[in-house]
Amino acid sequence: MFEITPFGGRPIVKLKSDYNFSDTEKKFLSSQEYKNNNNGTKLTKSVDILENPNLYNLKNYLLKIANDYVSDVLSINQEILLTHSWMTKNSTNNFHDKHTHPNVFFSLIYYLDCKSGDLIFYNQKSAIQQAFNFDFQIKKYNLFNSPTCTVRTRTDDIIIFPGDMIHGTSPNEGKDDRIVLALNFFVKGVFGVNDNYLKINL
Numbered sequence: 001m002f003e004i005t006p007f008g009g010r011p012i013v014k015l016k017s018d019y020n021f022s023d024t025e026k027k028f029l030s031s032q033e034y035k036n037n038n039n040g041t042k043l044t045k046s047v048d049i050l051e052n053p054n055l056y057n058l059k060n061y062l063l064k065i066a067n068d069y070v071s072d073v074l075s076i077n078q079e080i081l082l083t084h085s086w087m088t089k090n091s092t093n094n095f096h097d098k099h100t101h102p103n104v105f106f107s108l109i110y111y112l113d114c115k116s117g118d119l120i121f122y123n124q125k126s127a128i129q130q131a132f133n134f135d136f137q138i139k140k141y142n143l144f145n146s147p148t149c150t151v152r153t154r155t156d157d158i159i160i161f162p163g164d165m166i167h168g169t170s171p172n173e174g175k176d177d178r179i180v181l182a183l184n185f186f187v188k189g190v191f192g193v194n195d196n197y198l199k200i201n202l
Contacts, residue, residue: 002073007149008123011073013160014151017110019061028054029112029181032087040094043086050085050183059085062158066108066185069160077189080105084184089177090117096169098122101184104163110181111157116174119159121149122166 005012021029032049034042050059063082070080083104090096095117101107109119123146138145150170151159161167163184172178192199 002069004073005143005149005151007121007143010162010165011160012121012149012151012165013069013073015065015158017156017158019058019156021058024054025058028052029087034087034089037088038097040091041096042089044088047084047086049087049181050082062108062110062183065158066106066160066183069106069108073160078187078191079189080185081188082183083186084182086182087112088180088182090169090172091177092173092175093171095171098166098168100166101163103186104184105186106160107163108183108185109159109161110183111153111155111159111178112181113176113179114153114155114157115176115178117153117172117178118170119151119153120168120170121151121161122168123147123149124164124166 001015003014005014029049032044032046034044037043049055050062059082066080066082070076070078088096136145143149153159169178186202188202190199190201
C-alpha cells in the first residue's frame with residue numbers, strides 16, 4: 001500500500017487514492033474561498049475544511065490512511081489528532097515556496113487535481129554538518145547524499161511526511177490549476193510511561 005522513500009532517514013510515503021468523490025463533496029470543495037500567499041500560491045480561508053459534515057466520508061477515509069501510517073510505518077501506539085485541513089491552489093507557472101509545518105507531527109497531502117509539478121524535499125543537515133560544512137566530491141547522488149528528493153505528483157496521489165521536513169513544489173507547467181488538500185496531525189496520549197517526573201498526557 002505504502003511506497004516509502006527514506007530521505008535523510010525520514011519516511012516520505014506515497015500512495016494512490018481510490019476515493020470516489022460524491023457530487024456534494026465536489027461542489028463543496030470547489031466553492032471554497034481562497035486568499036493569496038507567496039509566488040501565486042492561494043490558500044483557502046478555512047483551515048478546518050474536513051470538519052464540515054459534507055466531507056464526513058472523506059475525512060474518515062483520510063484518517064484511516066493516517067492511522068495506518070502511524071501503525072505500519074512509524075510503528076507507535078500513540079493516537080493522532082487532526083489539527084488543520086485546508087486547500088492550496090497553484091495556477092500556471094506558480095509554485096509553493098520552501099517551508100515547513102511548525103507544531104505538527106506529520107502532514108498528509110492529497111492531490112485533488114494535478115497534471116504538472118513535483119513535491120521537492122530538502123535535506124536538513126545535522127549540527128556537525130552545518131558546523132564543518134563538508135563539501136564532498138559526489139560520485140553519484142542518492143538518498144543519502146543528495147541535497148533534495150523529488151517526488152513526482154499527479155491527481156489522486158497522497159504524500160505523507162514529517163511536518164518539520166523542508167519542502168516546496170516545482171512550478172505548475174500545466175494549463176489547469178493544481179489543487180491540493182493538506183492535513184496536519186499531532187499526537188495525543190501518554191508519553192514517558194516509565195518516569196513520573198517526565199511523563200505527560202496530551
